[in-house]
Amino acid sequence: MDEHTYTPTLEEAFVKAAFRVSGNGPRNINVLKEALEHVEGTTGSDHYGNGELIEQFQQQMADVLGKPAAVFFPSGTMAQQIALRIWCDQKDVKRVAYHPLSHLELHEQDALKELHHIEAVLIGDKNRVTRLEDVTSITEDVACVLLELPQREIGGQLPPYEELEAIADYCRQQGIRLHLDGARLFEITPYYGKTAAEICSLFDTVYISFYKGIGGIAGAILAGDGDVMQEAKVWKHRHGGNLISLYPYIVSSKYYYEQRIGKMSEYYEQAKELASLLNACSYIHTLPEVPVSNMFHVHIDCPIETTRQVFKDLALQHNIGLTSYVVDQQGSCSFECTIGDKYALVPQEQLRTAMKWLDGELAKRA
C-alpha cells in the first residue's frame, strides 16, 4: 500500500494515539504473561474444579460477596443460565423475568430457551432501569427476577438503592428468587456507597465478571448458598465448563482483582469528569448525563461518517484516542466509554485542549 495515500481506520488511529481515555490497554498476550510472572511455576493446576488454586479463590470471592459459597466459571453466560435453571427447577416454574435489554435477551443466542427451555418475561421500559412497579406488575408465575446493575445497554444506569431494597423485599414476600447480573458490580460500589457484600445481601445469587472493570482475561464467579453452589457445579459440568484446568483465568482474575479493586472510586470520579467535558461539546451528550459507575454511553448528533473522521483527526492530530469505533443510530451515532487505567495517564491540559477542538470541529462539520 502506498504510504502517501494510506488512511488509517478509526481503530488504528485510536491504537496509535499516545493517550486513550478508556480501557486498560490492549487485550494481548502480555496481559496473561504479566499475571503469570507473579505465580510460582511449580504451583499445581486446579483439577476439574478441585485443588487449592481454585478453592482458595472461590472462598476469597464468597467472602468478598458475603455469600457462603462461590463457583468459578469460564463465562458469565454459563454462570447465569445455570443460576436461573436452578431457581426454575426448585420452583418447578420455567419462567424468569428481566429487563428487555438484558444480556440474556440480546447476546446469548436464545440460550435460556434453546438449552434450558426457560421462558423470559421482559419487564418495564427498555429505555429506563427496572422499577419496583415493573416487578409487582408481573402477571405470570416466575421463579426468579434478574437485575443487571448497572444496566449496561442504557449507558450503565442504576435504580436508587431504596428501590433495590423494595424489589428485594417484594420478591422475598412473593417467594420469587432475586439474581444479580453483577458483571460490573465492583464498579457501582462507590456510587451506592455500599460494599459488594452489602449489595449482594439483597440477592439470592450473584454473578460477577473478571474482564470488565477488573480487566482480567475471562472468567466469572457465581455466589450463593452452599447447596445451590453444589448444584451449580453439576450444571457447570453439564455445560462443559468444568475444565481440567481453569487456572489461566483464575490466576489472571485474582491478579487483576488485586491490582484494580482499590481503583473503582478513581475510575468513577474520572468517568464523571470525562462525561462533563464531553457534555460541554456541542452535538454530544452522555447517557447517563452524570455517570454512576466507570462507564457511560456517548451520543453524537452527527452522521457516523463525519463523526468517525472527526474522532480520527482527534487521535491523529491531538494524540487523544476517544473511541475505537462508533455505532450508527440512524443519522446520529454512539459509542460506549469505560474508564480504566489508561485515563489517569492522559495529560489534563492536552485533554481539555482536545475537547475544545472537538467542540469546534463538530460545530463546523455537523
Next chain:
Amino acid sequence: MDEHTYTPTLEEAFVKAAFRVSGNGPRNINVLKEALEHVEGTTGSDHYGNGELIEQFQQQMADVLGKPAAVFFPSGTMAQQIALRIWCDQKDVKRVAYHPLSHLELHEQDALKELHHIEAVLIGDKNRVTRLEDVTSITEDVACVLLELPQREIGGQLPPYEELEAIADYCRQQGIRLHLDGARLFEITPYYGKTAAEICSLFDTVYISFYKGIGGIAGAILAGDGDVMQEAKVWKHRHGGNLISLYPYIVSSKYYYEQRIGKMSEYYEQAKELASLLNACSYIHTLPEVPVSNMFHVHIDCPIETTRQVFKDLALQHNIGLTSYVVDQQGSCSFECTIGDKYALVPQEQLRTAMKWLDGELAKRA
C-alpha cells in the same frame, strides 16, 4: 509432622521418584509458562471466537483432520454434546447410540439428557469394542452413532479398521450420522497406519482433545462441514463457551501439538514395551495385552492395600514411579497407564531390575 514417622502416600512417592513411566510431567503452571515463552506478548487476543489466533489454529486443525472447517472449544464435553444436538435437530430424532462406557454415559452428569433432552441407546457389550453387528441391530430410530477410538474405559482398545469402514458404510446407507470421539485420535494413527485425516474421512464430525497425548492444558476441536461448524458456533455461544479470550488454551494446544505430534509412534512402541514387561510379572496383566495406542490398563490380582504398598516401595527404593493411584476392583485393583515424554527418560536397565523386583515382591506378598 514428625519426619521419622511420616509415610508418604503413593501419589507423593510417585512424584518423588526420579523416573516415572507415564505422563509428561506435573500439571503445573510451568506448562502454560513454557508455551507462552514462544509467543510474542504483543500478539492480540482472540475475540469471542474471531481473530487470527483462533482462526489460524482452527484452519490448521481442519486441514490436519481433512475437514472443511473446525471450531475450537474449551472442552470436549461441550463439543460432543453440540455435535450430537446438531445431528438430532437435523433429523428431528432426539436419540443417539454409543458404547455403554462412553464418556457421555459415565462422566458428563447426564448432560445430554438434562440439557439437550437427547436419549442414549447403549449398544454392544461394555467389555468389548463396538462391532458392526451392534450398529446394525439398533432397533430404535437414531440420528447419530458415536464411536470412541480408542475405547478408553476398556484400556484403549480398537476395532479392526475394516470394521470401522463397514460401520461407516452402513451408517451412510441408513442416513445415520457417524461422530468420532477422538480424544485420543493422534495416539491411534501408528497402529492403524493411517493419517488422522484418513480415519476422520469415515466420520461426519470429529472431536479431538489437546490434553491427552498432546499434553496441553485444556481445549478441544470439533471438525466437520462448514454449515455444521457454523451451527456449532451458535451452540458454543449458548453453552457459554464462546469466551472473549480462549487464547491460553489455543496457544498451549498449538505449542504442545507441534512438540508431540511427531512422537505418537514412539509412545505407542514404548507402551507395547512397558506392557510386555508388566505382563511378565506374576499377578499383573494389561488390557489390552498388547496396546494399540500409548495407553493401557494394568490389572493387579492383589488387594489394593498390598498393591499400594508395593508400588510405593517400588518408587521409594527403585526410583521408578509406576502410578500415582490404584482403583479397587473388589479383591484386585487397577490403574491406567499413558505413555508420554517421561518414559524415554527411564534408564532401561533400572526399569528391568525394578520390574523383576516387582514380580518377586508381588509373588511374596499376594
